[in-house]
Amino acid sequence: MKNIRVFFIAVCLLFISFHSSSAHSWEIPPYPKTSTNEETIMIFSTSERPDENVIQSSLSGYRTLKIRYLFTDAFTGFSLKGQKHELEQFAKNFHQVKTVFESNVYTTDFINSGNNQLIGTEGVRGIRDRYGNRLTGKGVNVGVIDTGIDYNHPDLIGSYKGGFDFVDGDENPLEAMDRKGMTIHGTHVAGIIAANGKMHGVAPEVNLYSYRVLGPGGKGTTDQVLAAIDRSIKDKMDVINLSLGTNINGPDLPVSMALNNAVAKGIIAVTSNGNSGPNMWTVGSPGTSSSAISVGASTPTLNSPYLSVPSINGNIPLSPLHGSKKWSFDRSVPLVDGGIGKRGEIKKAEGKIVLIKRGGNTFTEKVLNAAKAGALGVILYNNTDGEFAGMVDKECPIPVASIPRNSGEKIQSETKRKALLATTIYKKEADLLADFSSRGPVTVNWSVKPDVTAPGVAINSTIPRGDYTALQGTSMAAPFVTGAAALMKQAHPTWKPEEVKAALMNTAKPLFDHNEKLYKVFEQGAGRIQVEKAVKTQSLVIPGSLSFGILTEDFKDRTRYLTIKNTSNTVQHYSFNQETFHPNIRWELPQSFYIKPNEKKRIPIRVILTRKFWDEKEIVDGRLTLEAGHQKINIPYLFAVKEPSYPRIMGFSIVPGDKPGYIRYEAYLPMGAEEFGIALFDSETLSFIEFLDFKDHIGAGMIDNQLSLPKQTFLRKITAVAFAKNKGEEDFEEWSIPLKNIEY
Template structure:
């Protein structure tokens, strides 16, 4: 449950003002790996450091873009109030996350949803009915998303009527010999407590049915994942299952006689929420497992997500105990979901010395600051079963959770009548604290099975927490009842003490009758306490028994209520999108409105209010005002009627605005962007506001009124500082603008491309990209006229291939020229990353396809290949290179563990492509050799790249047969020598071409063949540190007529 005041920064907008029309968009399911279809039917295309939006057919809406915690959100105006009101999952518009989960249009043809509803959209398909959780999983075909959205926003199926909540069916991840004895399990075994008769469910990546340690241990199994069977291809689930109940001779699980129910909920592509929900229902309702282990999790949110809701509801309904890993983020406030659920027994990790593991997620829980994790267990270097009959050592809170699960099974054998919450309380109460650790790091301590089965006193509940709003000192007192149950046949005396700044007990001693209970009152008194977290522990002692209960409170910072009243341009109450933000931190509160009234509770400080009115009859109004929260409740009125019309004019009578406008605002750590629909006549009104530090950028795109395609593109940006202008008028004059004459070459016949560009409003924000209304026929030209005083980023999309530059600062009257997609396309160091940290080598690439212009980087998502790391001829690691994209370094990444001593390594990256947009650079390979030894810190690998810029080629990247081509060569890196070779038969044979050293690199003269064909190039460079590079590019450029450039043709001979 994450606080809504998450950090936020907005993205520069303007995409819809200059994106292709809906008719030019590819159908859903046929897009690139960098496009996603939203639940509204709109599509977002991401390219490098930029993005653009293609509205769904017939969609006349505005869009807002935000950047929060590194993620890009694009939210249509007709979804904003549903998101702010908590009825629609914000992740449905998290473009970064959708791409990371492979929900893009190339890999997925539907949108997976989870609905808490009585109705579902007519266009949706029901996937699973989760009656136990009151939910349904749905699949909406992307081609029907627009119709589904209409169903969700109108009529009986609308959100807020038949449907109460709609989530994205997101993804979770798995939270990656001495440990059994460490928690006292062997002592329990000696008492005959081995988990016998107790069913434990493990919801994970499946298991290895043939592993000897699990033979006879699995009583039930079911596959809920997208994989074809129960078998564990990751090794995670097998490890977890054997830690709970493995029966090996060498490595035994904590509860070796427990019966396992294996539910496979995920695999190599992650874990779908819907699969976990189905597994939870199966385990709790059908299998009737006493304990369910869930070594998985994902980022927490403010609202209860579907997994948190299911943990709480199924726990209460069935008495099942859900044991969940805390997460591996290692920082305060990073408890993952569903470990964040109240009913979950949340497990952190310790090492063999009971020290808190560095990676173990800490509390407090987001939102109410409650104590999580509840308990810890061994999670460092845990040896357990691996697929194939082997064993492996893993670390993580994933490994800690099954220790607690096994402990719960042992305890359940002794107390079969206990509910899951009673088991949870007994385990929490009997835990052994780690020296120097706080409750937010460990809960009550490391699980102690021996003490849990021996102690006769149990504290209920296992934790007590209070949250105090700022309402004056006198009202910050709360009382809680703490009950001690005695399971023995003799009475017990309990001595009590409270370790906490604000905890007071009604008594220091209790007499607990045999098989009975006794209670006391715990008072939490925060009247004299400053705002903050106050975790503590109540300790009860009875003989040798020690029972620990987490307790404490959170005191809200001094805060007051703010009421916001909004009036539309028609004078009636309006329903705008409103954010309250802190420019110092970027903290944001979104307001939900009813009848024109929205309310928020804000800490004392300087806040700002941003309001965005989208009124179909009147256009769009933007307002901004400072709000000072000091010592009392406040009221603010925002009146759209005070807005002045924004106007942009141009002194070129041949040009006209293409579509609507975009508006970006930035203030300190905060920012936001919005843009209007396709209609260039959409009106924009600005309510004036002086505000130091507030930056404003209004952007419009203009094309020729008559010429199709337009030979030019005006990108006009009115950028100002100091607030929202009194007179939002911008009169642009062509002579004051900066001009760029761009030539776009072709590498195949009948090729087309889409130029994209946009201004950087802030360097730390992605850029919204504008483009002509349709693809350009290549070769082609386009002249840009841009507002000076900004840095402009440019890109070129040729199908699956994207080229991007590093930006160009523009001055008034400046005129520059650019050439795009010129030969030779090949590797560039801007597209390659390699480093060694300690004994770990990491190599990643966005691909091996960049044109020769300085500052460019390119990627072709359709190219495929491999990256291989070898040592002394032995392959250490090999990964496929496929789907590489400018913003997706993790998609093409190799990682390997290396020996500490210095060794000679060979790193090979090889890629091929056969695409309609290019008949050149069809196969590219770089082979690096270098020496490497253990490093103390991260050190880059000495990787080089050879760049060619042949002169005299035409706009189809062709040389004349029999001619001589001058070839300037630049080697990126630290080269000392260079050998160049030429092939005219796609690499079957090679001949050396002399290369002469120059001040900037090398140059060579290429004798082109007298018959049509291609020139392939191979270079061998030696670095000053003894490193080498052999780089091969098949079909570097063409020789001969255009008919020779057949789209999609490829090299006949594979690279050696």
């Protein structure tokens, strides 16, 4: 009966996935002919500090295993590279192993597209530190964990002090600048923080360090990021910036835990929240770190280009590629599909905009081929989920912009049915939450993320070879906060990381949408940072937000504690403003009280459900207001009134196995699963083939396995649907797999 029930669930979910506009469906390239000795990376958490000699001795019986990194400060353990079966055997035999993690792929959190005044940096310059220096970040060590830095850039050469390259394994973290593997991300992030030349960063006089963990394509592994965090502790960084992430929403991922440990050791950790918005639960590690400052993206004042296409709901944001002509169309223009932009593939393009899929050839080749066919412009759409950044050679004669995969596929499908006209719409936007900015809350602990927001749309900054360009993404928002944290550290050198974080949250500006409705706290956190107010704050409320977990009729109340610190030189009066009222909630808050200068008080905050929420509401959020002298401090809060509809399964991926005819999969189950399985379907007929895997009563965390594929899938295109059920809720992810080249 169980298999029948699971089969029914899988069929229903598959039907939904093929007919819902929100389903995640994509096709990976044909499998390469895989070798039986394909290697992977595993991270081993240990009960004590790793001893390289002991580990090396234990590896003597394994042919392929090699030590990559030892972790001693941010994370206790080590990473190994080798064949999967040997790694698994080692994990069983090495007695010090507590937990084993597969290495995830971390990517840059940015999208290709002078906000210092907006966040209050210019006002801060008039404030001086205890030595009489203006607030410029002078003397503060800032580490950028990213794709490296072009430290020869005229605007960065004065700030750069050193670092390490974990991609190439040397002390030269120079950003890759060869045409094939060129990246620009780390240099752009560094400029927002520390540029001091033609443009000025938020904190132009910091001591800038670079830790290169993301290589060509902006990708890196978990252990490289862990090694960089570990190194930043040894190098005595004051602030570190991680504009990178995964799509896994869980607080127990190694990098998230490492950041918590780094903060406990005195480092202010700032991370991007991710670019998978606007839906809930899209924040990914390390934005899920409870101690780090996770940053969402807001808009400065700008005119943003959007594409409007009849029969496609909503306006699609356009991200111009670096090096291309300015995107400027003041009339409707016909739009035609150009495949992947190969020569001869683009037809009837005269006077039109050509839609081209990413992959198969370079961006420049695609654009030049379109220009030769008479196109007025090119829109590139991604071949994987999410947005992407890129650049074209400056000799490209027509403008080019990128859009996400799902938008591109919808337009491409419409071009098959009828002729399309595309119109460019320009919107003046300021202090709005960027659609791409990932939302919270975090699964498992239900904490508020992001913590704050900062400008992350059309941000101009440095890139390699002495150049500048505008990019957008939470990658661009995070370094504004990193620079702000450096200014805070200079102004208040004895403040702990949690105090700097609280100051930025306590003084943030809450943001409102187009309809003047306040964004949810799990969308914007406390709001957009205001640096001058943060530096001058007279009081701190720690933590800057409250999560009360899940409250039900059986467990109606919960108490959390806040520490109120008076940072001024006078006695301060404090009282909670209880103007807001909700018939289902009662708050028990302290009576008004006084705190002497430089003293603090720990107070209880209790929330009680007075009656059941009868509507469909799952998450209750809002703000408590503390009158602190002449300040009003908003404290975001959040709790669930029933088991939330969080994704029961995330990060599902399938890759070739270690021997012919096999695949390997992995998935993340935030709260475990009562039932988990993978069902195979024919992509053409939607007919069920068989179950590839099925398990029940699985604990929370990553799950992975290597399995043989049924031989009847040979030369067929199949769809694998992973499904998970927990506490009455089902969820699924799917992956289309062409198996033309698999070996049997």
